[in-house]
Amino acid sequence: xxxxxxxxxxxxxxxxxxxxxxxxxxxxxxxxxxxxxxxxxxxxxxxxxxxxxxxxxxxxxxxxxxxxxxxxxxxxxxxxxxxxxxxxxxxxxxxxxxxxxxxxxxxxxxxxxxxxxxxxxxxxxxxxxxxxxxxxxxxxxxxxxxxxxxxxxxxxxxxxxxxxxxxxxxxxxxxxxxxxxxxxxxxxxxxxxxxxxxxxxxxxxxxxxxxxxxxxxxxxxxxxxxxxxxxxxxxxxxxxxxxxxxxxxxx
Numbered sequence: 001x002x003x004x005x006x007x008x009x010x011x012x013x014x015x016x017x018x019x020x021x022x023x024x025x026x027x028x029x030x031x032x033x034x035x036x037x038x039x040x041x042x043x044x045x046x047x048x049x050x051x052x053x054x055x056x057x058x059x060x061x062x063x064x065x066x067x068x069x070x071x072x073x074x075x076x077x078x079x080x081x082x083x084x085x086x087x088x089x090x091x092x093x094x095x096x097x098x099x100x101x102x103x104x105x106x107x108x109x110x111x112x113x114x115x116x117x118x119x120x121x122x123x124x125x126x127x128x129x130x131x132x133x134x135x136x137x138x139x140x141x142x143x144x145x146x147x148x149x150x151x152x153x154x155x156x157x158x159x160x161x162x163x164x165x166x167x168x169x170x171x172x173x174x175x176x177x178x179x180x181x182x183x184x185x186x187x188x189x190x191x192x193x194x195x196x197x198x199x200x201x202x203x204x205x206x207x208x209x210x211x212x213x214x215x216x217x218x219x220x221x222x223x224x225x226x227x228x229x230x231x232x233x234x235x236x237x238x239x240x241x242x243x244x245x246x247x248x249x250x251x
Contacts, residue, residue: 097158101251129157
């Protein structure tokens with residue numbers, strides 16, 4: 001009876017030992033795989049056991065995230081150096097030229113005249129627009145120096161789009177009525193993101209006011225009621241509106 005009772009116990013011990021020997025390497029192997037960041041997982045089953053299978057890429061079973069960047073990425077490589085300056089001259093296909101005419105409506109009285117004098121902005125040099133030219137008003141015509149274009153908030157002569165309307169200064173003096181006098185608008189070489197060359201308010205149709213991007217209280221206009229050859233300044237919008245000379249239209 002004693003012998004029979006000990007046999008089951010020995011068998012149980014033997015089976016337990018076999019199970020332990022079979023499972024021990026698997027546990028150790030799993031532990032080693034988790035510790036090693038360099039060992040490659042060779043099977044889908046193994047990856048699922050370690051809970052690192054990537055369903056988005058069924059052909060690779062690397063750990064996520066990888067410790068090293070992809071050797072051969074599909075994306076384009078960055079350029080060695082950024083572009084120093086963007087292209088200043090716009091393509092003719094992307095812009096159209098226009099005249100900037102002083103807005104007029106019934107009831108306006110300029111210099112005792114109730115008719116529209118049809119004044120347009122123009123470069124101060126005859127039949128040409130060059131560096132240092134002031135912008136003046138004259139009777140509208142088909143002259144090339146009355147044609148302008150708008151590019152990204154800048155106003156440029158159509159015959160030379162490398163030049164931009166440029167603010168040269170504010171409030172350097174006062175006129176006889178005590179109104180501040182500013183330097184006239186000049187044509188200067190366009191510079192990327194120069195705030196003195198950036199204007200807001202432009203519209204291709206309807207009336208609008210042109211203001212410097214950082215001075216909403218200023219509007220492009222001339223002093224008092226308009227006359228030929230008067231220069232354009234970034235004058236006070238309140239004064240320009242009082243004189244009914246703050247608005248423009250494309251023409």
